[in-house]
Amino acid sequence: MPKECKRLAEVDFPIAVVSKHSAREKSIRHGHPSTLHLWWARRPLAAGRAMLMALLLPDPGDAKCPEEFRAKARELLLKMPGWNTPRMNQQVKSEKGLRKALLTFIGDFANWDNSSNKDYLATARALVKAAHPEETPLVVDPFAGGGSIPLEALRLGCEAFASDLNPVACLILKVMLEDIPRHGPELAEELRRVGKEIKEKAKKELAEFYPPDPDGATPIAYLWARTVRCESPNCGAEIPLMRSFWLCKKPNRKRALRYKVVREPSPPGRGQGEGNYHPTTIP
Incomplete structure (x- = not known):
C-alpha cells in the first residue's frame, strides 16, 4: 500500500456502531480476556479491533489506492454469507460504495459475537493481506497495559510487539499473547488441574477457621468490626x-443484618445478628 494513500480511518469510521458494541462488551464475562486479570484501564476489544482494521486498510476512494486492493475487497465482501445480494453487488461497484461496505464490515466485526466467527476472521485477515501483500504488518504498542491492541493485531493476522512499564501488565501480556496461543486448550486443562489441587490443600489448611454452622452450612466469610459496650x-x-449492615443489594436478592439486643439476667445484654430481607428493618 503506498504511503501517500489515505487510510480508511482518516476518511470515515463507524463510531456509533463500534461504541455500541464496546459498551455491550463490558457486561460480557464468559470467555472474555478481561477476566484473565484485572487491569484498570483496559480498552474495549471492539474499539481496538475496529480502529486497527480501519488503520490497516486503504481508503478505496483515494486516488492512490491500488486497484488490486479494490478488486480483492469486492471479491472478499461478496463472499461473506448474506452479502452477495443485487443491492450489495451494485454498491461495491463504486469506490464510495466500496468504502461504505468496508465500514459496514468493520462495524459488524466489532461485535463480540463475530470476533471468533470463521467467516469474519477469514475475510478480515484476507483484507489486511490484500492491503499489505509484500509483508505482514507489524503493530507496536509500547504501553500495552491490558493488551487489547496487540491481541486484536494478532486476531487480524498481524505481528505484534507489546511492552509496558508495569510488571503486572507485562505478565498479562506474556500470558495472553504468548502462553495461551502457544499451548492452547492444554494450558486451560493444566490450570484447572493445578487450581483443583490448590483448592483442596487450602480447604484442609483453613477448615479450622470455618467450622460448620448448626444447620450444616459452611461459612464463606466473616464480618469483622470493633465493638463498644453500651454504658x-x-x-x-x-x-x-x-x-453498613448490607450483605447484598441486588434487586431480587436483598440481604442485610439486623442488630437485635437480647436482654438476659446476666450478662445484662448482648448483640446478635440475624438475616433479614428488608433494609428498612435495620435499626
Whole structure:
C-alpha cells in the first residue's frame, strides 16, 4: 500500500456502531480476556479491533489506492454469507460504495459475537493481506497495559510487539499473547488441574477457621468490626462499629443484618445478628 494513500480511518469510521458494541462488551464475562486479570484501564476489544482494521486498510476512494486492493475487497465482501445480494453487488461497484461496505464490515466485526466467527476472521485477515501483500504488518504498542491492541493485531493476522512499564501488565501480556496461543486448550486443562489441587490443600489448611454452622452450612466469610459496650446501666449490649449492615443489594436478592439486643439476667445484654430481607428493618 503506498504511503501517500489515505487510510480508511482518516476518511470515515463507524463510531456509533463500534461504541455500541464496546459498551455491550463490558457486561460480557464468559470467555472474555478481561477476566484473565484485572487491569484498570483496559480498552474495549471492539474499539481496538475496529480502529486497527480501519488503520490497516486503504481508503478505496483515494486516488492512490491500488486497484488490486479494490478488486480483492469486492471479491472478499461478496463472499461473506448474506452479502452477495443485487443491492450489495451494485454498491461495491463504486469506490464510495466500496468504502461504505468496508465500514459496514468493520462495524459488524466489532461485535463480540463475530470476533471468533470463521467467516469474519477469514475475510478480515484476507483484507489486511490484500492491503499489505509484500509483508505482514507489524503493530507496536509500547504501553500495552491490558493488551487489547496487540491481541486484536494478532486476531487480524498481524505481528505484534507489546511492552509496558508495569510488571503486572507485562505478565498479562506474556500470558495472553504468548502462553495461551502457544499451548492452547492444554494450558486451560493444566490450570484447572493445578487450581483443583490448590483448592483442596487450602480447604484442609483453613477448615479450622470455618467450622460448620448448626444447620450444616459452611461459612464463606466473616464480618469483622470493633465493638463498644453500651454504658447504660440497664443495657450493657456490645455494639459493632460497622458502617453498613448490607450483605447484598441486588434487586431480587436483598440481604442485610439486623442488630437485635437480647436482654438476659446476666450478662445484662448482648448483640446478635440475624438475616433479614428488608433494609428498612435495620435499626
